[in-house]
Amino acid sequence: xxxxxxxxxEGQSETPLPSHLQKEDLKHLQEGCDHTNKYIQGxxxxxxxxxxxxxxxDFFKIVVxxxxxxxxxxxxxxxFIYGKMAEDCAKIIRHGExxxxxxxxxxxxxxxxxxxxxxxxLEVSEEAGSTIYIYTKPxxxxxxxxxxxxxAPKYVYTPLNHLKDGTxxxxxxxxxxxxxxxxxxxxxxxSIVTLVDPSNVxxxxxxxxxxxxxxxxxxKVGDIVRFHRIxxxxxxxxxxxxxxxxxxxxxxxGTVGAPVVPRTSSRVYTFMDEEQKAVEELRVWAASNISIxxxxxxxxxxxxxxxFDLTCQLVGKAKVDGSSFLLKVWDGTECPYPTWxxxxxxxxxxxxxxxxxxxxxxxxxxxxxxxxxxLAESLKIGSFLRIYSIHAKEASADNEDVSHMxxxxxxxxxxxxxxxxxxxxxxxxxxxxxxLDSVTLTxxxxxxxxxxMDIDSTFGNVxxxxxxxxxxxxxxxxxxxxxxxxxxxxxxxxxxxTAPQQYRIRAKLRTYKPQKLHQSVKLHCSKCNxxxxxxxxxxxxxxxxxxxxxxxxxxxHNTSWYESVTWTTQEQKxxxxxxxxxxxxxxxxxPEDTLIMIEGGTLKEIWKLTKRFKCVIPVRSTEDDLELLDxxxxxxxxxxxxxxxxxxxxxxxPVKNLNSIAAxxxxxxxxxxxxxxxxxxxxxxxxxxxxxxxxxxxxxxAYLFDYEKFFQIPASEILTSNFLQQKMQMTMNALCPPGRxxxxxxxxxxxxxxxxxxDTVKNQVYYQIFDTTVAEDVV
DNA sequence: TTAGGATTGG
Numbered sequence: 001x002x003x004x005x006x007x008x009x010e011g012q013s014e015t016p017l018p019s020h021l022q023k024e025d026l027k028h029l030q031e032g033c034d035h036t037n038k039y040i041q042g043x044x045x046x047x048x049x050x051x052x053x054x055x056x057x058d059f060f061k062i063v064v065x066x067x068x069x070x071x072x073x074x075x076x077x078x079x080f081i082y083g084k085m086a087e088d089c090a091k092i093i094r095h096g097e098x099x100x101x102x103x104x105x106x107x108x109x110x111x112x113x114x115x116x117x118x119x120x121x122l123e124v125s126e127e128a129g130s131t132i133y134i135y136t137k138p139x140x141x142x143x144x145x146x147x148x149x150x151x152a153p154k155y156v157y158t159p160l161n162h163l164k165d166g167t168x169x170x171x172x173x174x175x176x177x178x179x180x181x182x183x184x185x186x187x188x189x190x191s192i193v194t195l196v197d198p199s200n201v202x203x204x205x206x207x208x209x210x211x212x213x214x215x216x217x218x219x220k221v222g223d224i225v226r227f228h229r230i231x232x233x234x235x236x237x238x239x240x241x242x243x244x245x246x247x248x249x250x251x252x253x254g255t256v257g258a259p260v261v262p263r264t265s266s267r268v269y270t271f272m273d274e275e276q277k278a279v280e281e282l283r284v285w286a287a288s289n290i291s292i293x294x295x296x297x298x299x300x301x302x303x304x305x306x307x308f309d310l311t312c313q314l315v316g317k318a319k320v321d322g323s324s325f326l327l328k329v330w331d332g333t334e335c336p337y338p339t340w341x342x343x344x345x346x347x348x349x350x351x352x353x354x355x356x357x358x359x360x361x362x363x364x365x366x367x368x369x370x371x372x373x374x375l376a377e378s379l380k381i382g383s384f385l386r387i388y389s390i391h392a393k394e395a396s397a398d399n400e401d402v403s404h405m406x407x408x409x410x411x412x413x414x415x416x417x418x419x420x421x422x423x424x425x426x427x428x429x430x431x432x433x434x435x436l437d438s439v440t441l442t443x444x445x446x447x448x449x450x451x452x453m454d455i456d457s458t459f460g461n462v463x464x465x466x467x468x469x470x471x472x473x474x475x476x477x478x479x480x481x482x483x484x485x486x487x488x489x490x491x492x493x494x495x496x497x498t499a500p501q502q503y504r505i506r507a508k509l510r511t512y513k514p515q516k517l518h519q520s521v522k523l524h525c526s527k528c529n530x531x532x533x534x535x536x537x538x539x540x541x542x543x544x545x546x547x548x549x550x551x552x553x554x555x556x557h558n559t560s561w562y563e564s565v566t567w568t569t570q571e572q573k574x575x576x577x578x579x580x581x582x583x584x585x586x587x588x589x590x591p592e593d594t595l596i597m598i599e600g601g602t603l604k605e606i607w608k609l610t611k612r613f614k615c616v617i618p619v620r621s622t623e624d625d626l627e628l629l630d631x632x633x634x635x636x637x638x639x640x641x642x643x644x645x646x647x648x649x650x651x652x653x654p655v656k657n658l659n660s661i662a663a664x665x666x667x668x669x670x671x672x673x674x675x676x677x678x679x680x681x682x683x684x685x686x687x688x689x690x691x692x693x694x695x696x697x698x699x700x701x702a703y704l705f706d707y708e709k710f711f712q713i714p715a716s717e718i719l720t721s722n723f724l725q726q727k728m729q730m731t732m733n734a735l736c737p738p739g740r741x742x743x744x745x746x747x748x749x750x751x752x753x754x755x756x757x758x759d760t761v762k763n764q765v766y767y768q769i770f771d772t773t774v775a776e777d778v779v
Numbered sequence: 780t781t782a783g784g785a786t787t788g789g
Contacts (some may be wrong), residue, residue, distance in 0.1 A: 074787075083783095111787080177784055177785090178784090179782095179784070183781095184780085184781040185780085185781055185782090185784070186780045186781025186782090187780070187781070188780085188781060189781095190781060190782065192783080192784060194784065204782095204783070204784065206781080206782045206783060208780085208781060208782085235782095236783075236785060238783095240782095242783090252780065305787080307786060307787080321789090324789065367789080369789065370789095389786065390786060391786075391788095393784065393787075406789085408788080408789080409784070410788065410789085411789090412785070412786080413782095413784080413787045414784075414785065414787095415784075415786050416784075417786070650788090702782075752789070
C-alpha cells in the first residue's frame with residue numbers, strides 16, 4: 001500500500017521521486033489503463049477556491065500544464081483533489097509551481113473538449129493512495145516551505161506470517177475451511193474460519209457473536225475475507241484469531257473475475273480501490289494455490305457413503321423428536337437411488353402441501369440432529385440453503401427388497417457440518433432458482449407422465465432443460481488440468497474487463513495461426529523471455545564449416561577425463577576429425593552412456609554420432625582448452641533434439657567443467673545440467689500459436705504458449721518426427737475441423753489469463769491459454 | 780464464556 005504523503009521539496013534534487021515511478025505523457029493518458037507506476041508532472045496554471053462537496057468532503061481543483069510536452073492538441077489537464085489532500089494543497093499550491101502526482105485515477109467525461117485540455121481528469125485523494133509532490137520555487141515564503149504533512153494509511157493489513165501473540169490486527173485471507181455459524185454452548189453464535197494467504201501460513205479463527213449477522217457470510221471454501229480488529233493469540237504453539245471488540249468483516253466471492261461486492265452487515269465500511277485490488281490479487285493467487293473441491297454435488301450425483309454439500313431449496317420441515325428434525329429439500333435434479341421417507345405426522349409437517357405432492361419424487365428428506373435442530377427449526381420454507389457435509393448412507397429395511405438412500409446431518413460440527421442460509425442474491429442461488437423455475441414449468445405441463453414413471457428408471461424423467469443442459473455440456477475437445485471449480489466466463493465479459501485476470505471459458509476455435517504447424521515451434525529463453533526462430537540446418541552447417549578451419553590442438557588430447565581419437569578423412573581435401581570420449585571413473589563407458597565432444601565433423605557425421613552416443617557436443621580447439629562453437633549452433637545434441645543456448649544470457653564456461661558431471665556416480669548427462677556447468681542459458685522449444693476463440697457473446701485471440709502440456713507432444717521433438725507432426729495436425733483438425741460451420745465446431749474448455757502489454761503509445765490486453773490440455777480421446 | 784477444524788448414530 002503506497003504511503004500517502006504530501007511534501008514540499010526545495011528543488012528537484014533534494015528528494016528524488018521513487019525509482020519505480022515513470023513519467024506519463026498527457027497524450028498517453030487513458031481511462032481504464034493501469035497507471036500504478038506512473039506520475040504526471042506539470043506546471044500549475046490555474047487553481048480554484050477550496051470548496052466543500054455536498055457530503056462535506058473538501059474539494060480543490062487545479063489545472064496542470066505539461067511543460068515538457070507542449071503538444072498543441074492536449075497540453076493540460078484538470079486535477080480534482082479530494083479530502084484532506086485538497087485542504088493541504090489549497091494552502092500551499094501556487095501558480096507556476098511544478099506539481100507531480102502519482103496514484104491518481106483517470107476519469108473520462110462524456111463531453112468532448114474543444115480546448116487543448118485533456119478529455120479526462122485526474123482524481124486524487126488520500127483514500128485512493130495518491131502521492132503529491134510540489135516543487136516550490138526557491139525564495140517562496142518560509143511559512144509555506146515548512147508545511148509537511150504525512151498521513152498514515154487508514155488500515156494496515158498484516159500478512160498471516162507476521163502475526164504476533166497478543167496483538168489486534170487487520171488482515172485479508174482466503175477461506176480454506178469454515179464452519180458456518182452455529183449456536184455455541186455459551187451465549188453466542190460461533191463460526192470457525194481457517195484462512196490462508198500468499199505467505200502460505202494458515203490461521204484458524206474462532207469467531208463469536210450474539211448477532212448472527214455480524215459473523216462473516218462465508219458460503220464456500222475459496223471465499224475471501226477481510227477482518228478488522230481481530231485479536232491474535234497463541235494456542236497450542238500456533239497463532240489463533242479470536243473476535244475482539246470492534247471486530248468487523250467483509251466477505252467476497254473468491255471467483256476470479258466475479259464482481260468485487262462485499263458481503264457485510266455493517267452499514268458503514270471502508271472499501272476503496274485498494275481493497276478491490278487486494279481482493280483481486282488474492283483471487284488470482286487462490287486460483288492456483290488453493291484446492292477447491294470440484295463442481296457442487298447435485299442430488300442426481302449423490303453416491304452412497306458420501307459426504308457432500310448441497311445447495312437446495314427448503315420445501316418442507318417437521319419436528320421428529322427431541323434430538324432430530326426433518327428438512328425436505330430439492331435442487332431440481334432427481335436422486336438416482338430410491339430415497340428414504342422419514343415418517344412424520346401430517347400435522348407436524350410444515351410446507352405447501354400441493355408443492356410437496358408435486359415434488360414428491362424430487363424432494364428428499366434430510367434428518368438433522370442435535371445441535372442443528374434449533375437452527376433447522378428457525379428456517380423459513382422457501383429459503384435457499386447450503387447444507388454442509390450431509391451424509392448419504394445406503395440402508396435397507398427388513399421389509400424392503402432394495403436398499404434406499406438416507407440423508408443425515410449428524411450432530412456436531414466436524415468438517416464444517418452445518419446449515420447456512422443463502423441470500424437470493426447469491427450467484428449459486430440465482431442459478432438454482434432459474435433451474436427450479438424451468439423444472440416447475442416442465443412439470444406442470446406433463447406432471448402426470450413424470451409422476452407415473454417408475455422411480456427406478458433412474459434418468460427416466462429428465463426434464464427438457466436437463467437435456468438441453470446435457471447438450472450444452474457435450475464433451476469438450478480440451479480438458480482443464482486444474483481449477484475445475486471456476487465457473488465459465490463469457491468472452492464478452494472478459495474483453496470488457498481489465499487485466500490481469502484468469503478465466504475459465506467455453507468457446508469454439510474459429511481459426512488459428514500459423515496454419516503451417518512447424519512454424520509454431522520457437523525457442524524461448526525463460527531468463528530474458530526472448531523468442532527465437534529455430535536455426536535451420538544451413539546455419540549449423542555454416543558454423544561447422546567455419547570451425548573446421550581451426551586445426552585441432554593435439555595438446556588438448558587425452559586428458560584425465562576424456563580420451564581422444566583422431567581420424568583423417570579420405571576425401572580429396574583431407575579433414576581431421578577428433579572425437580573426445582568423456583570417461584567415467586577413468587574408464588570408457590558404453591557408447592549409449594557416453595558423452596562425446598567432436599571437432600571438425602560435418603552435419604551428417606554429427607547426426608550419425610548422435611544415434612550411437614548419448615550426447616554430442618561440437619567443440620573447437622583454442623590454445624589452452626576446448627570451447628563451444630558459436631551459440632547459433634546447437635551446443636548439445638541428444639537423441640533427436642538439438643539444444644541451443646541464449647546468446648544474450650549465456651556466459652560460456654570452460655568445457656572442462658563437464659568433468660564435474662562425469663565424476664558423478666551415474667552421470668545422467670541431462671541437458672539442463674550440462675547447460676548449467678557450461679554457463680549456457682538453455683533455450684526451450686515451445687509451441688506459439690494464436691487461437692481465435694468465439695462464443696455466443698464475442699471473440700478474442702488467445703495465445704497458446706506450450707512446451708508440451710497442451711498437445712502432449714514435446715515441442716522439442718516435433719521438428720524431427722513425422723509421426724508427431726501428423727499427430728499434431730490431427731489434433732488441430734479435431735479442435736478446428738476444416739470446412740465446418742461455426743455451429744458445428746466442437747467446444748473447447750480452456751483457462752485463459754489476461755495480461756497487459758504496454759508499448760510507447762498504448763496499453764494492450766493479451767490473453768494466454770494455460771492449464772488446458774487436449775482431451776485424451778481426441779486423437 | 781463459547782471453540783480450539785479433522786465425519787460415519789439416530
